Amino acid sequence: MTPGRTPQSSGNGGGGRGKAARTYRRPKPDAARRAAFDVLRLVDERDAYANLVLPGLLRDRRMTGRDAALATELVHGTLRRQGTYDAILDRCVDRPIGEVDPPVLDVLCLGAHQLLSTRIPTHAAVSATVELARGVLGDGRAKFVNAVLRKVAARDLEAWITEVAPPFEDDPEGHLSIVHSHPRWVVEALWDALGGKRDGIEAMLAADNEPPAVTLVARPGRSTLDELYEAGAVPGRWSPLAAVLPEGDPGAIAAVRDGRAGVQDEGSQLVAQALANVPVAADETRWLDLCAGPGGKAGLLAAIATQRDVALLAVERRHHRARLVRNAIGWNTRHQVVTADGTKPAWEPETFDRVIADVPCSGLGALRRRPESRWRRRPEDIAELGPLQRQLLTSALGAVRPGGVVAYVTCSPHRAETRAVVDDVLATKAGEAFDLIDAREYLPGVTDLGDGPDLQLWPHLHGTDAMYLALLRRR
DSSP states (O other): OOTTOOOOOOOOSSSOOOSOOOOOOOOOOOHHHHHHHHHHHHHHHHOOOHHHHHHHHHHHTTOOHHHHHHHHHHHHHHHHTHHHHHHHHHTTSSSOGGGSOHHHHHHHHHHHHHHHHSOOOHHHHHHHHHHHHHHHTOHHHHHHHHHHHHHHTTSOHHHHHHHHSOOTTTOHHHHHHHHHTOOHHHHHHHHHHHOSOHHHHHHHHHHHTSOOOEEEEEOTTTOOHHHHHHTTOEEOSSOTTEEEEOSSOGGGSHHHHTTSEEEOOHHHHHHHHHHHHSOOSSOOOEEEESSOTTOHHHHHHHHHHHHTTOEEEEEESSHHHHHHHHHHHTTOTTSEEEEOOTTSOOSOSSOEEEEEEEOOOOOGGGTTTOTTHHHHOOHHHHHHHHHHHHHHHHHHHHHEEEEEEEEEEESOOOGGGTHHHHHHHHTSGGGTTEEEEOGGGGSTTOOOOOSSSSEEOOHHHHSSOOOEEEEEEEO
């Protein structure tokens, strides 16, 4: 029946009244699947990040409990496994996958995820997804969705991967790309950065597809770990300030709500603490965060600086991110946040005791947290970011005083964004007065940090984002 059409009354041949006409009403999809679909459309159409828009959408629709959990699993699971599902769906549709309308493809991927990677029964996964398609796409395309998903349901995930992935022996990167749902160029870049054999890169890629823990930081002097433990958190793995929240909303914890504690990946905590742990000769007065948004490291460094009677200047180029930084450190008026370009310093050179340059990067180290990034980034992005990263590191070196320390940080393990940047800047006139010091010494107790002197954290080895850190001291 065509949507919106009303069927005619059936006559009885004798002028009597037939059955009353009923207005056709399009089926209403269940709340969880509709929420998941709406988030996927925002990700596709507006370049939104699912981990940012999903919580607000769930609050607006007053979704909690099982519905909220299902919507979260559908969104993040579908985005993480999108490459695998696209390869499978390409075998199940009658046209190249790139010619399928994006909203239809989103529905198909949601259905494929339910069929291949959840415990939802086959008939329930198909029928519920077809109902979603009727509600958001119309009856005609719902039939197409039904036909495709029945083909998908004919095999389990392992059988499909055997069918669509090239053998590892013939094409290692192509095989890993489909099995672990990463673009081929990302597989190549991560493997190059990690080195080693097949088991290491497979563990790394698999870790990217695991939901990250919600990690909290107890900002020194403002909150305590005991306060977070009382709210249901458990000890972190490495950072002496970290606690992991196994379940629940971190915003419901008073310390987080008040800004005395925060949500911060343990890797992000560790690189900030390493900078703070390096001995610096003479009294300290001023620290600089050169690229402070959105404020996680700035909030932690501000708390440490307060305990040492030191002022922090946080610099952020974009206004909306500068507001987030102010929220993180605005409790202490001694610390300042300015909206400015870190490559064009407005301060006197060689005046800061410690400087952190957490530079804009590809974000390849946080793919488990923002899985959609792997499908947005291009190899060209790395080259385009390179000049800015070098300019910011050069600016940071110019800002630190003799005997002071600079931390160069990226949330990426890509060699072109890490050691290559440091080596290039050290080879210039700006880097002639600096020594690369062994960062591993300032994270006691953390293992598997490589050969030094810089260090790389890894999701599969440390349970953190893949943060990179190099520490440089002005002679």
